Amino acid sequence: MKKILIIHTGGTFGMMPMKPRQTLAPNQVEERVTAHVPELEKIASIDFNMIFNLDSSNIQPRHWQELAVLINQNIEAYDGFVIIHGTDSMAYTAAALSFMLNNLPKPVILTGSQRPLAEIRTDARINLINAVELATRPIPEVGIFFGTELFRGNRAVKVSSTDFHAFESPNFPSLAEVGLDVEIFTHRFPPTEAFQLKPDMSDKVLAVRFF
Template sequence: MSPHDKKKRENAVMSKRVYVAYTGGTLGMQASENGFVPARNFLEPFFTSLGSAITSQFSFTFNEYTELIDSSNATPQDWLDIARDVKAHYQDHDAFLILHGTDTMAYTASALSFWLQGLDKPVVITGSQIPFCLERSDAVSNVTNALAWLKMEALSEVGLCFHDRLLRGNASSKVKATQLDAFDSLNQPWLGKMAIKPKLNYANLLPKPISGSDWQLPTQADNNVAVLRIFPSMTANLLKCAFDSGYTGVILQSYGTGNAPDKDLELLQTIEGYTAEGKIIVNLSQCPYGEVDSAYATGSRLAQAGVISGNTMTVEAAFTKLHVLLQQSTDRDDVIKLFQQNLCGELSQL
C-alpha cells in the first residue's frame, strides 16, 4: 500500500460520520417569480463547493426533506419530525447537522434539546442570512464552522452555530433581522467562539450522560401552547380566547421582572380560574436580559394566582419546553415540577 493510500485509509477510518438534514431555509434558496424559495437538489453541490480539505474529514449521509420549508412556516410537528429523524439515524452516526431557516431556528433548536434530552453526540443547527446562490453569502462559513464544532468530542448537546459563535440551542434567540451575527444567547455565555481555532467554553458544556437515552417520541405533535404579551389596556378576553381555542398552556410575557397590572381584577380572577381548572400559565419577562422575580406586588400577585415562573428562559425555550412536557404528561403537577427544573441547560444563574 502506498503512503498516499495508507493516509487516505486512515482518514476514512478517523472521519466523523455526519448525518446532514436539509429542512429548507435561506441557505439553499433560489429566486422564483414569487421571491426566494427553498431549492431542491442542493446538498451535494453545496458540500462539493466546500472543498475536499474540509469534506474529506467527514463521511456524510445526506437527507433532503421531501417538503422543504421556509422556517416561518415551521410548526411543532416539524420539530418532532426532525427529532424522530435524528433518533432513527442516531446509532449509525457520530454527529448531526441540521440545515434550517433562521426565522424559527431558535425554536427548533430549543425543541430538539427537550425532545432529545441526554444526548451523548452533538446536534448542531445552522443556516444563513444570505442564500448560497448570492455573492457575500454566509452559508459556507456557517456550515464550515458548524462542522468544526461537530468534531469536538466534548460537545454532546444541541447547539446553534451562527457567525462566530456556538450557542446552547435552548438559550439562543434571533436578535438581529438583517445582520450576519443574527443570533445570541443573552442570559448565558456562548458555548464556543470561532477564532483562528475554535474555542469551546468547556465550563458551560453539558456533561456527557453516563448511559444512553431511549427517547419516547410521539408521531403527532399537539398545538398546545400559546404566547401572550401583556400590554397597557390588555383585557382578560385575550386569555379567554387562547384557552377557548384549545390551548392548555400559555406563556404570559410580563413587564420587567415579571409584573402585570394588579388593579385589573377581571384579569387576575380569570387567571386564577384557569389555573384552578388545571391550565398552566407561565410568567416570562418581556425583557431580553433578566429573569422573573416576584419582589414587587404586581409580580407576586401573578404567583398567588397560580402562575409559575419562567425564570431566565428565552420565550423559545419556555414555549418548547412547556409544549414537550404537556405532550409527555397529562398530570399538571408533574408538568409544573419538571418545568421548574433545569432539564438540559435552559436555566441560568444571573
C-alpha cells in the first residue's frame, strides 16, 4: 500500500462548524479526518502533519519555504503528499512550490474545501478522498485538486468563493479528471530530471501597473 503524508496548513477544511473562524486544534485534525473520511485507509497508509494552522490569506513566503523543506525531508519516505490549504491563496502556494520543488519526482496535491469537513453538505470529504487517490498515482507535479479536476499548480486560479468547482486553469488543460473513473493525462507531464530543492525566494516585489 502506498504511503501518503497529509500536511494540514489551515483553512475552511478544518474549521469548527457553527463557530466561524475557530479552527481545529492540532491533535484534532487526524482524529476528525479519520472519523469523517474512513475511506482513506482503503486507499493508502496515511500519516498527518500540521505544519501550521493559518487562514490562507495570512500565508507568507516563509510558509512556502517551510512546506518545501518538509516535503524535501520526507521525499524518500512517502509516495506522495497532500496539502490541505485554504482556498484564498492556494493557487499562490501551489505556484511557489512548483518552482521550489524542481523536477519533483512524486505528486504534491493541494486541496481544500468551501465548507468545513464536519458539515453535512461539505465538499471536504470528496476533495480529500480524490486528492489522496491522485497522490498514489505517478503524477510528478505540484497540482491543485478541486471539484473533479486536477490542475497544474502554476496554471490554476481561483474563480469562485461559492461554487464547489472553485478553480480553473484558463490557459492549460487539466492533468486529471475524476468521475466514475480516474483519467490521468500523462502526456501533459514535463520530463523528469534530478530533483532539486530551491527554497530561496525574495519577498521584495514591486508591482507595476499599466493603464
